[in-house]
Each structure stands twice: as structure tokens, then as C-alpha cells.
Amino acid sequence: MKKLFSLFLVLALVLSLVACGTKADTSTSSDNTTDTTDKAEETKAADTADVKVVVGVVQTNANESDWRTANTKSFNEAFGDAGFELKMVFGEGDHAKQISQAQQLIQEEVDYLVVLGLQATGWEDVAKAAKEAGIPFIMADRKLELSEDLYTAMVCSDFEAEGVKAVDWLKKQALAVNKIVVLGGDTGSSAQLGRSKAMEDGAKANGWEIVFNQNMKGWDETLAKQAVADLIASGTQFSVIYAENDNMARGACDAMDAAGITYGKDGDVKVIAFDANKWALEKVLAGQFNLDVECNPLHGPRIVELINKLEAKETVEKNAYVNEEMFDSATITKEIVDARSY
């Protein structure tokens, strides 16, 4: 009896979870429908084609950051406008889960598979399976480590180029001392690999000293704050914080605040951040961050354009990189910050 009841309880829990999941799904699809009614003209054009193009998107996390929220929204809106059917799944921080989700989408015979990988490696089997099934494999946001013949196209941020921008900027500042603290992101993600490599190479080339270089699990603000506090307490001298996302830069600033170290435009320590969320640009404007290198989340329209070209059998650029800017506290204006939507 007890066993039966416990089984029932577990089932109830599982079902309630499933219910939550589907609820979320329907809400996104209803978003799509409202979008499609708004843009009736486009949908009409899409309806003329007999079947809707089904695109499977393997996203990283639902609410990882404001950046990711803007990224997901961009997909929902652009795909809705284009009249594509969007099947979006979330890995929720789990690399293995993403891979099985991608394989599931291949079995469901989607027309296109778009992957935003949590980790850069381990995607060969998925790409091969997609190729065998005749499904074009598109990488978005983060470049995965795949040989050229395994994927159809990519629209990614060039993380190393982002890092090189920051390095060039730092070179131009011509600081008397360059003692750099590198706060890396999740070990093995392409964003961390590219941004760390740029600074490591830059430091070698310019004779700068990297006094700290460790990756923070989950790009976590608290961990970054505690690490910088530990460095200050142990007497490590540094003049530059190179934080690979906005949150870790904010955590580092918190730690410096607590120890009375000045930073930013008029301070002793220069702060370099990545991603350029709106709140971070406000910090750049206020002179708390010296530099924020953009990582553009609005991939939806680019992927739609790419798929439209593929549908029309046009040739596409295989390795497309997103055009990205950087924001310097010396030159940023209020208009730039206000124009930011995320």
C-alpha cells in the first residue's frame, strides 16, 4: 500500500513537472501566434508554401542572464515573423542534456537544426547524425569544435576577436603597470576559451603580467567577488580586471569597493567587461567600467536570413561572424545606452 502510494506521489510530481514544461511551451507558442497575427503579411507569404519550415533550436538556458533572455526573444520574434515553426529546447546548464535534446530533434525530423552549445566539444555525433538525416546543422552564438564538412553554416560571435579588441584597447592606454586579473567564464565554453586566449596571447606579446587567471564556475558573480577579495587580502597587486562577462566585472567591483580600492575611469584599477548588457553600459557611462566589449545576442534575424537563403538554394557564407562593437567610458554617450533594448 505504502509502495503504491509512494509510486503515486512520485508520478504526481513528475506529471506536475511535465505540466510546467508544457505550460511554458504553450506560452512561447502563443507568443509566436500573436507575433504572426501582427505581421499578417509575412505569414500569408509563408502560408503559400504548403508546409511550414520546422526549425529545432537547442538553446543553453532559459533564464541564464538578461543577455540570454534577449537572445531567446530574438529567436521567438524573428521565427514568428518569418512563419517558421520553432521547436526550442533548453539544456539548463547540462551539456549531456543538450546533446540528447539535439538527437531527439533529429529524430523528430526537423528541417533545420540550430545549436547554441554550452560546451565547444562533443558535438561530432550529433552533427554526423544530422548530416545522415539530411538536416542542415547550423551553429549560432558559440562556435563549436567541428570539422568544416560536418556543419552547414554558422553565425557566431568571434570571441577571440572580442578579446583582441580589449587587448588592443589596453595597449592604447599605455598603463605604467599592467598586472592583470583574468576572471574566466565556464571552463571549456567557447566564449571562455576565445576571450582567455586573446588575453594570454596579448600579455605574452606585450610583456604584461597576468597575476591571476582562473575560471569561475557558471560565470558566477559571487565567486568572482570572493576571488578578488581573496587576492586583495593576500596582498596581490593588480591594475587591470579582465572579467569575461558583465556580472563577474560587477562582482570584482563589489570586492574592490569593500576594500576601498578605486577603479574605473578615475580609479587605480581599469575594469574590462564583456557582453554589454544595458545595465553594464550604464556602469560604463557612470565611469565604473572602463570598457565593455559587445557580444550581440540578436541572432534570430540572421538565422532566418540564412535559412531563407538555404531554402532558395542560394550559396551562403559558411563562417559568418557577427559584427560587434565596444563601448569605452571615454566616448560612450547617453543615447547609446538608451538605445539598448536588453
Place this chain on the structure above:
Amino acid sequence: MTRNNNKLDTDRFASVLKALSRHRMFIPIAFLAFLLLINVFINPSFLRVSLGRDSTGSPVLIGNLINILNNATELVILTIGMTLVTASSRGQDISIGATVSIVGGVIMRVLCGNETQPTQLHAPILVALLLGCLAGIACGAFNGILVSKFNIQPMVATLILFTAGRSIGSMAMGGLKPKAAASFGYYGNFIPGFPVPTPILITIGAIVVTLFALKRTNLSLYTRAVGINDKASSLNGLNPALIKFLTFVILGLCVGIAGFVQSSRVQTVNPYTIVPSIEMDVILAVALGGNSLGGGKFNMTGSIVGAYTIQTLTSMLTTLNVNTNAVPVFKAVIIIILVAIQTPMLKSLFVKKVTLSNLTAGAGKERG
């Protein structure tokens, strides 16, 4: 005469050492002392604590020791709850990282409502704390019912929230990533004008309350009795299911407090990354404290010392700037050493050596 005195001294020293090494607190404290010593050896100013000023001009204590005591707060509070759960249920709760995420999500939602950059708090902090603790207790009670009523193994029962917790935390926040107003930060940082980090005070409070409760109530006795043999304790008039359930509820309360401190540290919560894999560190702290993970007898002070040991290790890996790829290996090697020394085999070897040296000292005395 002097020779005789020397002999007596070594004699006494050996017997004191022997008595010490047999004390159940010897190994946990020796580990901590060993790690601190290594740190002092590498960086002589490691233990120095200085009074500095933060950017607003209020006095603050700065030092590695302060950081360790400060950052260990969540670990210590969770370890207290985990020690009791381990003792009574003969298993571990692996969902605590995920439930901290739920608590953090609830607290942020209460304080920030639906705004992402609120300039003031939407509710009194006390309300947030109470609701956070309530969420933690609810999670603990859920786990507790599965374990005590339905006799599901703790690790399996807590696997449910381990899997779902972080997503629930994200839902609780309504998909937003708000940052609460700065006044919420007092509980994870400093109260302006008071130089000791608030988390240290919270930890001291938690430890005092725990040790007092263990001394003055039957909690300790009942927990041990149930952990050693629940059938026997049931025959003696205890209700094992109720006591197991209670320990999970206590752990839930610990999760509530830890989640409150953690979300106050940077006044924001990322439900997917908050306290990453803390459950492993907490279980390890319980093991380092000389507790059997198979339940029964437990050593609360040992667990707490174990938690500080792990935080010292974490802090050490940062200040030494260990290569980021080598950090997990480094940590694993040290932990293997620490755990291996505690195994009965190596322990008996160690004790044998002490007795041997004692014997030779004694033999020398006879000869003299």
C-alpha cells in the same frame, strides 16, 4: 638530573600526544592547522588582519582569515543540517544546492517584484527572510516525507529536487534577473560602520544555537539512536520517522538561512549557478569532520571544522593562482590525502607508531 627531567618531559609529551591523537577532534583540527600552516609558509602575511576603509569610508576588517570565515558561512550552516540528516537517515541530501536556488529565487521575487532594477525594496527584508526560510523548510519537509514515510533512500529522494530545483528557482524569479537595492546587501557583506562581515556574526549565531540545542535538548540523543538502529529506538518509544523528518526540516531551515546570506552577497541570484556543487563540499565537510556517512554517531564540531577546512582549501587555490585546469586535480589530491589518513588502516598505523615511540621512551626510563 637534567637528563632525567628531559626524559620525563619527552615522556609526558608522548603520552599527551597519544591522548590527543586519540581525541575525536584531533584529526579534523590537525587538517585545518596543517592547511593554515602551508598557507603561512607560502605567504607569511596570510594570517594578518588589518583594519581598512571601504569606498564609502566605513571601517572594514581585511584579511585572508576574515575572508575564509566570511565565505564559509553557507558551507558551515548547511554542514550543520547535513550532519544531522546523515546521522539520522544514514544518507545524504544532495538537493541542497538546488534548494538554495529556490530560496534565492523566492527572496529575489519578494524583494524585487517584477522589476529588474528596483531602486527600493518591495517588501521588508524580514518578510523575505521568513518566506525564504519557509521555502527551504517546505523543500526539507518534502524530502523528509519521502525519506521517513516512504522509506526512499535519501540520495534517491533528494535526486528529485536536485534535478528540478534550479528550474523551480528560475520560475520563482519569473524569468527575470533583478538586482535588489543596496540595503539588502548588509546581510552578506558589512553593516555600514561595523567592521566585522555580517555573515561571520550569522555563522557564530548558528553555531551557538546548534551547540546549545544539542546540549540542552534530546535532539542529539534521539538522532543518534535512530541512526544506529531505528527498530530498537522505536521499541524504546521513539518515533524514528518523525525524527528523520525533523532533521530534514532542520536542514531545510539551514538552506533558508544559507540562501538568504548567499543572495545578499551580490543582491542578485542566478538560479542555475548559485552555490555551484556545494552539496559535494558539504558532504565532504561532514566526512572530514570524522563522521561516518553511514549514520549513527556524529561529531558536530568536527563537521564545522571540516567546513572551514574546505573553505581554507578553496581560498588557498585562489591566492596561489593554481592553473585553472589543475584546480580540480589539486583539490582532489589534497582531499584524498585528508580522507585516507582517516581510514582505519592508516589510523591504526599512526597510533601504532605513537605507542611504539612511547614504549621506547618508557624503556629508556626503566634503564635510566
